[in-house]
Amino acid sequence: MPTIYCDNLGATFLSKNPVLHSKVKHAAVDIHFVRHHVNIKKVFPAPADRERVKSCLSELNEMNNGFKKALNIGLEQLVATVTPRIRPMLDTVATISYELSESEYADNEVNDPWVQRLLHAVETNVAWLQPLMTANNYDSLVHLIIDFVVKRLEVIMMQKRFSQLGGLQLDRDVRALVSYFSNMTQRTVRDKFARLTQMATILNLEKVSEILDFWGENSGPMTWRLTPAEVRRVLSLRVDFKSEAIAALKL
Incomplete structure (x- = not known):
């Protein structure tokens, strides 16, 4: 051939x-x-x-x-063309603080710090391709874009510090992303954001030991995508959580 x-x-x-x-x-x-x-x-x-x-x-x-x-080669080339136009919006997330006070959290409800700008970049650079592609191929393209976005966000978030309200802000941001991308594709996207969602859950906890209410036999229908080491690392991002309490956890 x-x-x-x-x-x-x-x-x-x-x-x-x-x-x-x-x-x-x-x-x-x-x-x-x-x-x-x-x-x-x-x-x-x-x-x-x-x-x-x-x-x-x-x-x-x-x-x-x-x-x-x-x-597959064609889709990879399309992604390689699109993602450099989206990355600058993702890189600005590194400058956003998640050590939020109540007033800062309330202000973010009115003035979204980054999600809407990112979604606008996706809309501008990806959505126009939909009428030019078959439904299956467009879905595949969208999911490759999601992979790029999620991978970059995970790296950025792991380098930040969070207050509890910052964890709540991350949860709100991830929900907005899931909602938007769900409307772009016929396939589910929630599994793509599972790790970020679980990070937000951890960063929302009242105290370190509360993670045990969601771990192991207490996880219910949730399948953890984060390893025990990653859970400890995410817990350490909270400015008010003590390292001794995190180290003492039996996960």
């Missing part, structure tokens, strides 16, 4: 072309159906014919994999 090369233009064409996308989407299903549900010996009694059919199926499978690879 010839090598498939996909530049930005070609990638965009492939991702938005419904005919090509249909071929990529259904080729694997059709091949699987023929292999597992069609009695090839009955339809093609001659051994030579069966071998030709198997050869054709193998070539179709290779072609299907080639289209998928080209599509």
Whole structure:
């Protein structure tokens, strides 16, 4: 099979072309159906014919994999083009304080410190692509953008210090992001933000030992995405939590 090369233009064409996308989407299903549900010996009694059919199926499978690879390369190139336009808004989050007083927290309710600016950057640089792409490909693009945003935010938040109200602010910020991105894609996004959500939960606690109400057998339906070491690290971000109490936790 010839090598498939996909530049930005070609990638965009492939991702938005419904005919090509249909071929990529259904080729694997059709091949699987023929292999597992069609009695090839009955339809093609001659051994030579069966071998030709198997050869054709193998070539179709290779072609299907080639289209998928080209599509993935195209999406990665689109993400690489979009994310540098979003990153400056993310980098400003590093300058935002989460050691909030009551008045500062109340002011943030009126004057959002960064979330709306980030979402505007996403809207400007991503949303316009939706009518140019198939629904599945656009969903994949959005989720790759979410991966980029979440990864950067996790790094930034792990370098901050928080008051309890700062933890509440982070919870509000993450909820706003989840709400926005949920409206951009047909697939769930909550799992993408699970670690940030759990960080906000920890930073909202009244005292260090309260984490035990959410950990282990007390976690209920929650699946922790943070390791015990990461939980301790997040607890240490609270300006009013003592390191001795954190170290004494049995997680």
